[in-house]
Amino acid sequence: MKILVFIIILFLFNYINGFNLPTGYGIGFVDPNAKCLNYIGDSNDQPLCNNRFQNKGDKIYTTINSQIESQLNIIKSFQSITFLQDQCKDLLFAQFGICDIYLAPCIETLPMITPLKNISLPQRFCKSACVRMVSNCPRLAIEMDCSNPLLFPEIGTFYDLSPYGFTQNNGTYAVPCSDPTNFFNQVASNSSFIEICPSPLLLKNSSDPRYESKRGYTYLPPSNCVLNCPVPNYSKQKWDQLLTMSKILSTISFILSLYNVLTFGIINKKISDPHKCTCFFSGSIALVNLCDIITFGIGYEELLCPEPGRSAKQQYDPVCGLTGALFHLGITYCVLWSMTMGLVLYTSVKRQKWFKFNHFLIGNTTFTMISVIIAAATSKFEAGLGSIECWIRDRWYAICLFWIPCGIALLIGSLCIISVIHEIYKTSKKSISNRNDLLSRELKPLLIVFFISGSFLYLFIFFFDIERNFGGYRSDVEDYVLCLLNGDNQECFTTGPSYVPYFLFYLVIRWFGIIFFIFYGTSNVARKIWNQTFILKKFYSSLKTSPLSSPKNSDSQKHNDSKTNINNTILNENNDKYLKENKAIELESIKTN
Ligand SMILES: *[C@@H]1O[C@H](CO)[C@@H](O)[C@H](O)[C@H]1NC(C)=O
Ligand SMILES: *[C@@H]1O[C@H](CO)[C@@H](O)[C@H](O)[C@H]1NC(C)=O
Numbered sequence: 001m002k003i004l005v006f007i008i009i010l011f012l013f014n015y016i017n018g019f020n021l022p023t024g025y026g027i028g029f030v031d032p033n034a035k036c037l038n039y040i041g042d043s044n045d046q047p048l049c050n051n052r053f054q055n056k057g058d059k060i061y062t063t064i065n066s067q068i069e070s071q072l073n074i075i076k077s078f079q080s081i082t083f084l085q086d087q088c089k090d091l092l093f094a095q096f097g098i099c100d101i102y103l104a105p106c107i108e109t110l111p112m113i114t115p116l117k118n119i120s121l122p123q124r125f126c127k128s129a130c131v132r133m134v135s136n137c138p139r140l141a142i143e144m145d146c147s148n149p150l151l152f153p154e155i156g157t158f159y160d161l162s163p164y165g166f167t168q169n170n171g172t173y174a175v176p177c178s179d180p181t182n183f184f185n186q187v188a189s190n191s192s193f194i195e196i197c198p199s200p201l202l203l204k205n206s207s208d209p210r211y212e213s214k215r216g217y218t219y220l221p222p223s224n225c226v227l228n229c230p231v232p233n234y235s236k237q238k239w240d241q242l243l244t245m246s247k248i249l250s251t252i253s254f255i256l257s258l259y260n261v262l263t264f265g266i267i268n269k270k271i272s273d274p275h276k277c278t279c280f281f282s283g284s285i286a287l288v289n290l291c292d293i294i295t296f297g298i299g300y301e302e303l304l305c306p307e308p309g310r311s312a313k314q315q316y317d318p319v320c321g322l323t324g325a326l327f328h329l330g331i332t333y334c335v336l337w338s339m340t341m342g343l344v345l346y347t348s349v350k351r352q353k354w355f356k357f358n359h360f361l362i363g364n365t366t367f368t369m370i371s372v373i374i375a376a377a378t379s380k381f382e383a384g385l386g387s388i389e390c391w392i393r394d395r396w397y398a399i400c401l402f403w404i405p406c407g408i409a410l411l412i413g414s415l416c417i418i419s420v421i422h423e424i425y426k427t428s429k430k431s432i433s434n435r436n437d438l439l440s441r442e443l444k445p446l447l448i449v450f451f452i453s454g455s456f457l458y459l460f461i462f463f464f465d466i467e468r469n470f471g472g473y474r475s476d477v478e479d480y481v482l483c484l485l486n487g488d489n490q491e492c493f494t495t496g497p498s499y500v501p502y503f504l505f506y507l508v509i510r511w512f513g514i515i516f517f518i519f520y521g522t523s524n525v526a527r528k529i530w531n532q533t534f535i536l537k538k539f540y541s542s543l544k545t546s547p548l549s550s551p552k553n554s555d556s557q558k559h560n561d562s563k564t565n566i567n568n569t570i571l572n573e574n575n576d577k578y579l580k581e582n583k584a585i586e587l588e589s590i591k592t593n
């Protein structure tokens with residue numbers, strides 16, 4: 001329409017002199033190259049203006065700007081009014097009007113009127129119809145100025161046909177305006193409003209049970225357009241970065257966690273409580289990483305977006321439910337065991353045995369199981385918008401089943417470890433004069449505190465920060481739609497948390513396995529455990545070469561020897577006589593756990 005105004009104004013000033021324009025008429029510019037042609041028809045996959053022309057078989061005014069270009073403009077207009085459905089009435093009429101404006105009915109002058117050349121002239125849209133559109137939908141006034149008689153004449157438009165041999169009426173020829181009102185009234189009941197979604201949004205039908213929003217479609221009211229899946233929160237390049245990081249870290253973390261489990265839980269001959277904690281912690285990390293590996297094995301988009309525009313939900317996509325449940329199991333267990341580690345350290349330093357280890361095992365397992373079962377029973381595992389795994393996305397379920405327990409566990413664990421360090425510091429001050437030695441001993445537990453608590457704290461803060469901003473992200477969807485409506489959809493992104501914190505969030509979840517390997521897997525204790533197995537192996541092979549000895553006895557004897565060895569070197573807790581020496585040994589065990 002802007003182009004039209006421009007052309008008309010351009011030619012208005014060198015127009016007919018001395019002609020008194022009757023009221024109700026506008027002046028039109030004659031384009032000698034324009035033609036009256038049949039409507040090329042809607043494309044097969046997009047209904048547009050078929051059956052919306054007043055007189056079937058009427059020709060369409062076609063300038064060098066082809067009908068295809070007009071169709072593109074109509075599509076844009078339809079896209080805009082798709083999102084005006086809650087603000088406007090009578091939008092079906094507006095669609096008839098838009099077809100009539102862009103694909104104007106055409107009148108061809110016969111040789112008896114213009115002997116020199118047949119001339120094609122458009123019928124402009126009547127002012128009354130324009131006023132009807134704008135009064136029912138004020139937003140349209142931005143695009144349509146009904147008071148402009150050039151575009152929206154009350155009665156008709158005069159064209160100067162004198163160059164083509166028209167002589168009557170000082171050479172001006174009147175074309176009546178086009179008013180689709182009567183036609184519309186006849187066929188309105190037979191037509192329906194056409195919604196068009198700007199790409200990459202997809203058109204679904206929210207009242208169709210197959211496309212209900214509870215199946216995982218995210219509608220953008222008031223339209224039937226759904227967000228694409230995966231949601232374009234970040235550029236493609238950033239997504240690829242995130243996914244690559246996730247793939248690599250998860251795989252490494254998975255292998256290292258299994259190594260920790262193997263070292264401390266399987267080949268370890270004397271499994272102490274801290275070893276069990278490390279073992280369970282690493283096991284749950286491995287589970288979390290396993291979810292990633294399954295997700296990437298199936299294909300990240302296939303798992304999270306099983307159908308165009310639909311994000312996975314437990315009820316409809318069991319695999320999403322399964323990975324979600326595994327992830328929740330892993331991460332909850334992981335949080336609980338990190339708390340337990342703190343408690344176990346604290347009780348051992350305090351020389352008080354408040355709990356048996358089995359109590360922790362039962363307690364942690366029960367809590368985790370209950371939490372997973374509640375979430376699974378209420379079908380809360382889903383892919384959500386713009387995330388890279390299935391988990392609980394319902395705000396209150398996530399808070400109650402994970403973040404509150406996580407916060408409490410984080411608090412208890414941190415308090416325990418801080419008091420452990422305090423305890424060590426106190427006793428060391430009394431008995432050990434060497435400060436440097438003390439510092440070097442404290443460094444490792446301090447780093448563990450820093451990383452584990454810090455990591456969970458980060459996850460915690462990030463989550464609640466997103467929750468705080470959630471309303472904001474929702475309302476920003478409007479900006480996203482506006483961006484799409486204005487054209488270049490490559491440059492439009494939905495608003496989520498900024499990329500770097502988001503990236504870190506996923507990084508942190510995946511680095512526990514690696515950190516635990518660095519702290520535990522490479523520690524002296526782990527080395528001793530492995531040496532132990534190698535010694536045993538050597539011993540086995542020497543037994544096989546000496547057939548006279550009795551393998552069973554010496555094996556068990558040697559086994560016991562090695563057990564007591566470990567007892568003496570690492571876990572000597574019974575010897576209360578030498579406090580100083582004992583503390584040093586404990587420090588060693590804290591250092592490595
Ligand atoms: C002009 O219109 C007449 C009548 O419709 C038609 O016979 C004639 O071929 C047309 N001339 C041109 C050049 O199109
Ligand atoms: C035609 O033009 C002359 C002067 O240019 C004017 O006097 C006359 O009224 C015009 N006729 C019509 C029908 O507008």
Ligand SMILES: *[C@@H]1O[C@H](CO)[C@@H](O)[C@H](O)[C@H]1NC(C)=O
Nearest residue numbers: 051185186187188189190191
């Ligand atoms: C309504 O639409 C149907 C099918 O498209 C058509 O057969 C019928 O003639 C239409 N009725 C009117 C009044 O246009």
Ligand SMILES: *[C@@H]1O[C@H](CO)[C@@H](O)[C@H](O)[C@H]1NC(C)=O
Nearest residue numbers: 192204205206207208209210
């Ligand atoms: C949407 O689905 C409902 C129920 O299946 C159906 O009645 C309606 O015609 C559909 N609307 C569109 C635009 O397809």
Ligand SMILES: *[C@@H]1O[C@H](CO)[C@@H](O)[C@H](O)[C@H]1NC(C)=O
Nearest residue numbers: 233385386473494495496497
């Ligand atoms: C992605 O964008 C949508 C829409 O703005 C928002 O609801 C969602 O929370 C975002 N997701 C992430 C992970 O940023």
